[in-house]
Structure formats: C-alpha cells, structure tokens
Amino acid sequence: MNTSTALNCVIRVPAKDSYSTSGPTLMGRQSANEGFLTSWFRHSGHAEFWCMARFRDEAQVFARIGEQVHQGRQAKPVYRWIAQQQIHRIRSVGTLYAPGPQVADLAWMRRRDALASATDFSIVGMTHTSCELSIQDGLANMLTAPVYPWDAQICPSVSVQTMVQRLLDDEAAWLREHLGATRVQSPPLPVLPLGVDCAALDLPAADKAQHRARWRQQWALSDRDVCVLYMGRLDLRTKANLLPMLDALQLAAQQLQAENGPRLHLVLAGWFASEWDENQLRAAVAQVCPDVRVVFEDGRTPEARQGVWHAADLFTSLVDNIQETFGLTPIEAMAAGLPVVVSDYDGYRESVRDGVDGMRIRTWQPAAGEGIDLMDGHADLAIDYRDYVSRASAFIGLDIAQAAMAYAQLARDPALRQRMGQAGQQHARRDYDWVQLIQRYTALFTELARVRQQAQKVSHWHHHGQHHNSQWGHRHPRRSDPFHSFSHYPTHTLSGTLTLLPGPLLPTDPKAREKALAQLLERPVYAGIKKELDKAQLQQLLHQVAQAPQGLAWSSWSTSDKETPPVLRHLGWLIKTGLVRVA
Template sequence: MSPPRATILYAKDGYDTSRPRLMGRHAAGEGFLRGMVRHSGFDRLVALVPRPADAAAFQAQARDLSATMALEAVPEAELHRVAETGCLMLPGPEMVPFAWRRQRTGAAGYSLVGITHTTASHGAMDSIADLLTGPLQPWDALICTSAAVRASVRRLLEGEAAWLKQRLGATRFVPPALPVIPLGVDVPALARDEAARALWRGRLGVGPRDVVVLHHGRLSFHAKAHPLPMFLGLGRAAAAAPAGARVHLLLSGWFADEVQRGAFQAMAQALCPQLAIHHVDGRKPEVRQAIWSAADAFTLLSDNVQETFGLAPVEAMAAGLPVVATDWDGLRDTVEHGVTGFRVPTLMGGPMGDLAARHEATLDSYDSYIAGAAQFTAVDVGATEEAFRALVADAGLRARMGEAGRQRAAALFDWSVVIGQYRALWAELGAIRGKAKPGTGDSPRRADPAVLFADYPTRRLGGQTRLRLAPGIPDAAAAVARLTALAAIPGVAPRRELLPAEAGFQAALAVLEGGPATVAAMAAAVPPARAARLARALAWLVKVDVLRMAEDGS
C-alpha cells in the first residue's frame, strides 16, 4: 500500500445511485469511488467534505464498497490540507472557484483535476470557458471522457480565447491539461450469471430461440436517445427474424414523467406492434446488477448533445453483449465497429444559432435546448435495421462480438486500468508542480475585507496599536471572566468559532497586567501559528469593552 496521492471532493449527491432521478454522473461517481477503494493501492482514502453529513456518508459508502484502508474526511474549510496528498479530484468541470481558493495558500501546493460529464448546460459551458481567466496552472487538468468531448471543450476554449483577444488584446493563456481518460466499469461484477439469466427470461416469457435486445438507462426522447430509430430498426429486424425466434426489446430504465412514458408507448404501438416490449425499473439495484444476463444484445442509439461518453455500452461489453450504438461522441471510442458490435452513422443539421440564443437568454430551458438539437440529429435507420438483422439472425456472430467486447472492456475500461491512468496523471502533474515556484496571493474579486474596506474605519488595528484593559477590569482573569460572560449572551459573538480559545486570550491579556502594550507584544504571547487569529480578535475585545485604545504616552 502507498500513501494517497489524491483527495476526493465528496458530496453525497455526486455518488448516490439510490435517488429517483438517477443520472449517468451519479453512476459514474459511485463507480469511481468503488474503483478508488479497490484499485488505488492507497493506505488511506481521503475525502474533502462540504458538510458533516457528507463525512458520515463517505465513511458509510466506502465501507459498503468493502474499503479496508483507513478513511479520512477533511472539512472543506481546511482546503489547504489537500497539499498533504497533492491533488484534489473534482466531480465536474467547476475548477475555477477552487483555483481561486488555492491562491491564498499557494498555487503550487497541489493540483486540481476536474472531469467532464455533460458539456451542454449553461453551468458546464461557463465553467469550461472560465478556465482561461481563472488561476489554473500547467499542473492542473480537466479530464475529458472521450475524444469527441475534448474536441468540444477545445472549441469552447478557442472561442473564449478569441473573444478575450478581441476585447482585451490577451494573447497568453494557461489552460489546464486536457487528457482523455474514459469512465470505468467493474468488469468481473458484470459477468453473465446463468441463474439470473434463466430467472429473468422465465419471468419475461422469453423462449429458448428468442432474442432479447436490452436498452438500459434513462428513457427520455429529449435528453438521452430518441427511440424512433430503435423501434423502426428493431421492429423491421423482428419481422425478418428466423422462424420460431421472437425478438424482445427489454427497456431497463426509468421515465422522467408520464409524458415520456406515454410517448414511448405511443411510438412503440405505432412503429413496431410486432415487437415484444418489456419495461423494468433499472434504478433498482437488483435490476441494475442482473438484467444484463437476460439479454443477447444491447443497444443505445444516442442522438443527444448532453451525452459525452455513454457508460451503459461499456457495461454491456463487460457483460459479453454485442452492442448496436450510434457513431456519436464517446461511443465512437468504446464500440469497435464490426468487432464488438455496430456503430450506426449519424447526421446533424444546422445552423442552430437560434437554439443557442434562446438557451442563453433562458427563453428555452436546458431540456428544450437539447431536445431541439436532438430533433435535428438523425440516426441512419437503414444501417440500424441491418445491424439488428445481422445479430438477430446469427447466434454465432452475437457470441463472437460479445466475447470481443468483454475482452475490450477488460483491457481498456475496467476500473483497475482506469485508476492506473489516474495515478499516472497524478504523477505527471506532480512532476510539473514540483518545478513551480511557491507563492500565495488573494483573489482580486474576494479580497481581504480588512484591505478592501480599509478606508471605512477611523483607525485600523496594527502591530503597533497600543491597548489597555477597560476601566474596572483589574487583571487578565477578570477580563477573561467578563468576555466569557459576554460571549454567552446570544448575538454578542455571532461567529464565535472565529475567536481564539480561552487560553489564548488569557495569555495575551496577561501582558496588559503591567500596563498598556502593543498588539504585537500581546500576539507574541501565543504560538506563532495562532498569532494572527489572536491579533484580529483583539478588535472584538475592544468592541465588547474588555479592552480600550491606549492614548500615546498613557
């Protein structure tokens, strides 16, 4: 085992697959945590957590995933401790806020590594464009899960750079690295289970010569994959199936609402009435784990710009299923055409600048924006039909492609391989960071309020400011007793957690028992690491009339 070389930003929302509105990023987050638990080789797993509840959730989830290493949850308020591991893994592309916060303790202290999921939303687009003006460094990286998404990220950055050059004359930019690392799957866990296969096929009424084509994931015509090409292509292939073989379409997924459910049912009835269609809730753990074994082939005909990788086809390959997928985004990286399945050509119309303008102005919602883009993206129905016909007619072809897919998944997409790529990236970024000069600096938009608002007060507390005990307070003990009583009154110390411990006050106030003293002399009474906090708190003691300003010569 080795010490950790990365800290995970953990908020339960990003890793929770038990939610009703399950998204790909949740499944990817859970898979990443499982991969880290099993394949990181760390002697402890460290998470940066925004809330105490996230710390408990991290500990519980990691143990549920059979973590045997030590687990450590670091409060987000202690972000500087990421330097202990050297890297902060973020669950999305929102890197700039953390880069600004890193500035305060030194940009060379650690690396930031984000990852793409969808890049079509306002938030994702803005987060990527902001990479050029935030304090990102050469030792930071935004992982792109596919070559196609890296191309779109580069296009966004190039457009932003052109605008900054036109507006400000800017010519030098320091974007993060853009490595391509895929999402991973647990290949052994997806191996075919013959008992589960018999159970599910019996439950669905599937005959011994029947062919089951599985579609697993969200069932959404506007945000995932429009089902029309699937219904047309598979329906026509079913009509030409060998005698005695019935084709079944198994929809393992979940509808966003009843409108989506009704649309799927209406399209199926109108376009492929001869196809046997079954629906199971793919959010249930027992379904997500076992449903792959019921199938003979898998399909995902994605046509949506919100997609960037497509995890389900990789899971299908791990389960030994041939895949019929679109030649689209990350599917182009995962499905090897003619070897592990078939990639169906796609066609995008345009221009669609009006959709971008309406989305930017919030006249169209995100769902309307991606639905509009998908409406003008076509999937080749003829090629879809040919692919399904080939697989339905030839069990040998299904077996060969399925085995090729299983081998490809094990070689390229198993978490043991993917986490190895992460480790190599952390090492590469660490080597670059090691050559950087240390330094600190504030965020210009979030400056120290004592500096930003320095012209507001009559005077500022400084090291040579002289203070004395307020009238009626004879010594340090009396001063501490008074401030303790005052702090107990609701509202007197609304941010009590910012005050030093009582022992620190006691040591500093003891300096005044011999008469007025400077702030510097009082701060010197506590360890150096606590001096700045103590010095600042002396202003609060003046506020509550435990201390007063000492006039020159008093």
C-alpha cells in the same frame, strides 16, 4: 501508513448524493462517479482515504461508502475529512479530485485561502455532459481563474476533449480581441475514460445461467426468442429519442417474420424521467413496433442492474443527443459479453469498434451555423435546457435501415453474437476496467505533481491548444451554435452535396406518403420543431425523392429563394424518421 507508493488524492464531495445511485432520479454522472469512488477505495491500494466536503454529514456519506467497499477487510482503512474552508490542508496529500468541471471555482478557493499557495496541490476535474450553459461557463472560466499547468480537466473521450478545447479556443479568441490578451493559459485536458467493474459483470457461467433463466422466465421469453436490451434513463428529450430505435426494430421484426426467423423482444430497463415520457413512450411502443414485444423493467434496482445483462442477447443504444459525451452502458454491455448496436455518435465512436464488438449506425448532423437560433433561444431563456437539446436532437439523422439490418443480422446469427460479445468483453477488460484505469488516474496525479514541483523553474507558460477562430464560436464563445460545438459528434455533416433515396418507411403511394408525414409530424417528441417544419415543402421533397429511385441530388431540389428556416437541417429529421436515406 499507506500500503501503496502511488500518490493519493483528496476527493471532493459536493453533495450527499454525488456518488450514489440509490436515489429515485439516477443520472449517468452519478453512476460514473460511484464507479470511480468505489474503485478508488478498492484498487488504489491506500490505507488512508481523504475527502473534502462542506459539511460533516457529506463526509460521513463518503466514509460509509468506503466502509461498505472494505467490509470484511482485516486492516480497516482510515477516512479523513478536510473541511472546505481549510482547503490548504490538501497540501499534505497533493491532489484534489472533483467529480465535475469545478476546477475554476476550486482554483479561486485555493487562492482565497491565506494559508495556501498555487503550487501546494493540483486540482483535477472530470467532464461529464458538456452542453449545459452552467457547465460551459465553468469550463471557460478556467482561462481567467488562477488555474495552472499542474491542474487538469479530465475528458473521458476524445469527443469530449475536442468539444472542450473548441470552447476554450473560442473563449481565448474573445479574450484576445476584447482585452488584447497576449497569453492565454489553458490547463491540460487529458483523455482518461470512465470505467466499469468488469468482475461484477463478467460472472461465472453458473451465475450467468441463473440470471438468464430467472429474468427470461419473468419476461416469458423462449430459448429461440432474441432479447434486445436498452439500459438507461427513459427520457425522450434530454437523453435519447428512442423512436428511431423502435422504428428500426419493427423493420427488423418484419424481416425476421418473413423468413420465419426468431422473434424480437425489447427490454427497456430504465426509469421514466417524467409522466410525459412514460405516456409518450408506452403509446409509441404500441403504435410504432407492434411486431416487437416490449417489456419495461425498473433499471434502478440492484437486481436488475446486475442481472438483466445476462438475460439479453444483444444491447442497443442509438444516442442522438448532444448532452451525451461518453456512454457507460455500451461498455457495461460489452463487459457482460453482449454484442452492441450503437449510433456512430460522440464517445460511442471511440468505445465500440464497428464490426468487432458490434455495429455502429451512421449519423448526420447539420453544419455549424444551422443551430444559431437554438442557442440564442436557450441563452435568452426563451427555451429551456430540455427543449434546447431536444430540438437539436430532432435534426440529427440516424440510418434506421442500417440499424434494422444490424438487429436482424445479429438476431439470426448466434455465432456472430458470441464472437462480437467475446471481442467486446476482452476490449472492456483491457481498456475500461477500473482495475486498469485507477493506475492511469494515479499516473496523472504523479505527472501533475512533477510539473508542480518544477513550477518555480519556469518563467512563463505556453497555451498549446489548437487555434480555432470560427465565426460560430466568435459570436459568443460560451453560447455557440450546438452544431459548431459538437460538429465532430456525427458520422457525417449534412451538406448540399448529398443524394437522397427513398427511406425504408416512405410509402410509394402519394396518399399514404402524405398520411405518413402527417403522423410523424404529430409525434409529441417533435412538438418543439413542428412549427418550423414546412409540411408542403417536405411533401414536395418526398414526392421528388419517391420519383427518383436512383437518387435525388439535394442541390438540384434546394433552389428556393424564400426566407425560411435553415431547411438543410430538416433533412436530419427526415433521415431520423426513415422517410429518406442518404446514398
């Protein structure tokens, strides 16, 4: 018997490592899935836990995770397995939860089972990254699969929901045009954030002090040193380009040195995605920020994942990549009591309150239509996924001068760090603690059950999505320009009305300026776009910007009639590299 009156669910286990962070190639979605599953075991209040898996060994992994969570409990829960080919058995539980955008595939599986009917149970999926083509196909397939209003695709942020709704609207427009469809049914896209275990991060003062002393001693940090922490996969192309962060930290370090302030230390607690990433990042650290001492720490170990938060003074993550959707690490940092400096981009714009929990750094992104060639190259298999997201990222500008000021301000003001850290900690406990969120998940399951039970009374279903028939999605709803699909991610969209100012890294001397541009063009992380960047044209622009300290209107400079790549998007690269800034 269950001890909870809340509805239960069957959790799909697609693979043995779907809910594990113990492997060598830890991904953000695995961390999020592990957090959900362990919290479901811990906080749902059930005494019976169900999974659906293809094979017994996958179900055994599910049970072992539950046993670890429930270790020491007097009343031992029961773990039950439903084989995938017996999906009709979910009827007795009522909801199937999948850790990805698998609603369409599972809906077909439900339909293929002769013993199942559409109203037997709800199917609920979770959205993590949303820019992979296979994932976009899976999401778009919901419009033509036997998916109903009692099924749902959870979005962890409004940013994700906006992107998914945009994709579905573009797909629906295509179905109306091509097939004459008069009704296209879209499943609900509820916004339910991913969570963190706040109790595991907000430790008693004595434990925090012990962690702080241990790690700072290991890193040779003094009490006056300010430790900036980055936690996550060290992947310059498909996670985050860390060079703007290094540039900003170097500028901040120079400011602090000039005023005899504290010394900045950066701890990169992560794991290299490849040998290339390790070589490039270690070289960049030496070249880009010589005045910041950088420590590499393996962020996969349980000791590091729990302890490094308490040795740091502030956290930073300047994400600039369309593959990011939500971002758990800033929330983990807030739960640990750290102020955060993050980019004003994607889900970070919702989870971090600017000036309250930390500081959000302005971003710019090209307008829809500026990235058609990127998607076409990827869709036609001319460029792979890594190069696709990396090239798109290269044109997303980030204000490194503002980031440098944020780092310096927090470094010199311990009271501000404490105030923002406390605010973020309260924010994390109120809005992102799994203790609270599990109740919201069960409330969703209950609401879907209500819709399902009333289904026989409803003669037709309406599509409530917004109507968006942009030409960029109209080209191919599932292969849209990334700057259309993710147009809502940045702070600003690059446009011809901008006024440009000299950036914090733009030399005043013409020869030094030319050298700086050449060095930036040679950064390996920009190899994929180097050919399309017109060096002479960029030099001309930088010269005019340097000669106009009051500002150069982009519209007054961009008058060439030459057939060139979409030069406006190159402005994002110039902002990212610190050569120009926007007034």
